[in-house]
Amino acid sequence: MLNDIVIPLTQWYRQNKRSLPWRDRHNAYYTWVSEIMLQQTRVEAVKPYFQRFIEELPDVEALAECPEEKLLKLWEGLGYYNRVRNMQLAAQTVMQEYLGVLPASYEALLSLKGIGSYTAGAIASIAYNIPVPAVDGNVLRVITRITENDGDILKQSVKHKIEEQLKEIMPEESPGDFNQALMELGAVVCVPNGEANCEICPVSFACKAMRHGTIDHFPVKTQKKDRKLEDRTILVIQDGEKTAIRRRPSRGLLAGLYEFPNVSGHLSKEETLEMIREMNLDPLYIEPLPDAKHIFSHIEWRMTAYRVRVSSLEDNNRANLLFVSRKQSDRQYAIPSAFSAYTRYIE
Template sequence: MEIEDNVEASVKDKEEKRILKSLAEPLLAWYDANARILPWRENAAPYRVWMSEVMLQQTRVEAVKSYFERFMKALPTIQALAEIDDDALLKLWEGLGYYSRARNVKKTAKIVVEQYGGEFPSNYDDLMELPGIGSYTAGAISSIAFANPVPAVDGNVLRVISRVLASKEDITSQSVKKKVEDELRATMPQLKPGAFNQALMEIGATVCVPNGMAKCEICPLNQLCKANILGIVMDLPKKTPKKPRTIEEKTILVIKSGDKVAIRKRCSKGILAGLYEFPNMEGYLSEKEVLYLVKQMSLSAIRILKLEDSKHIFTHKEWHMIGYVVKVEELEQNNSILKDCFFVEPAEIEERYPIPTAFQRYTKYINIILGNDKFKD
């Protein structure tokens, strides 16, 4: 029985390698004809490849385009990124979310400038040593910018490979991801490795899609895809269900004094670290409780207005928010700082202070627009 199992496993392994080696030709031909025109593909310099891949983590391609172009205009070199003020960097990043990415890119920029003379290392292992760069990003930079034959395996690639091989292994498992990386490293083409990786990502993003019906009829891999042949495409990939997000209830205060509004800086650790926010408290406060709290801040409330509820979803938690606008008597110039809050003009917020989109529902009450929405026609 053990011998039979070993023989079956060997046959399966050889078949999978044959299929994976057969991917390059149809993939590259399809990619040449169908690749989307994206700003970071026009010039595949390592700095540009890196920034695009970091921005694309957890963010849609269409949303990233304008961010990327604006970022490259403001910070055209890795030296400029290494030297930028933290608040200015977070303001550029405002609306992209996952702000730890922004802090990590500055850390990495400093290391590249100080240890590599401002030039990215081409070696995959050296790239992996840099802050915020994992196996996928290292593979993307090394293959796309330096033409090294190393895989770049993200969620799109895992889905495509899972379906092509009709694999029922859990793609959320790190061991499964490592196995796919090893398999692709052994079978991917030595020529055009960057285009091969991008083609796999592109197929996953536009054809072998994560939500809705896969477009098997136009997929260049449909004759090789075992899931398509077996009619089980929509049963794959297999994933362990995510744990339910924890829910946190909050009360947001838009405190206005004349033309100014109160904001404060979040602490340097934890979620949304180092960003600015409206004063807020845990739990749902009543109007009476808010007025008492405002009085404790040595402010005199003139009127209070209950605002609509809002919700913001993070990776592992949700904020369920209620809000109030509180109009207070105008302060003397030397009394514009209260505990951890300070009052600023809305124009200053738009220009200088990065506010996370978690508070976007309430920014309209001070007539400011956040992130990418500022640049829409």
């Protein structure tokens, strides 16, 4: 059954694929960067990030040598900052062991920091024409629907079985096109939540779920645990035209990034003013800002916030805060999207 989808799906892809800045380049570096960016992020959202990243860091060597603050700033807005840190570590390994060229070997790619089976398969097949599968969420959805596989796709054993099935039908010619065809089908036709566009699917003839009316039953996923709810108070502290930020610890959530000062719990105005004074700052004015929330994979922040004007102080009396202008913030300091509801208040 799966063998029958290879030719029609590949032909459909070649005729209908979207124009994307990293496609049809046969550039392993471009494929790598785009695939890491596309994890957890929509294609349209990734395009400008990819263009900016490639302009600043056009090859493995540039990525390996990039200062951390610049690297994090280029990644700002994509989230999951450990991914770009791992990319840099992998790039440094490639410089040391592979003369700056990503290896044309699935196994060697898999050994690099931050590259798993999907990314290794994508690079190997798309850039180097190596017939190995690249199984992401879109591919899992397509294959489980075609085969009516009711295994839990969050289990590694189920993903491994689907990888093995695809290995058996992987075309020797243009395996990259076939892998991208599966991804593309899942992105624009065989979409989630039972809303698949079966009437335009090039492989509907082979799909058991469509034939039996069970599209919305697949893929099967275990229910995620409820996120931990965490209340926080965000402080937009301003001295003239500059706003206070600070660097987060080098380990843990949002490690090494910049943030507005914040504390656990929802503080009242009076509690906030008292805390400002404890920071050796002299508050002149306080106003509440709109509440906001940010969802991480395992935590949900529920944020209340205040903008506080403080009187000018000597630089050595600013409670380890860094006061920056909008221009400095935009160019230099990576503030994660968790605080995006409040970055507009940086003057």
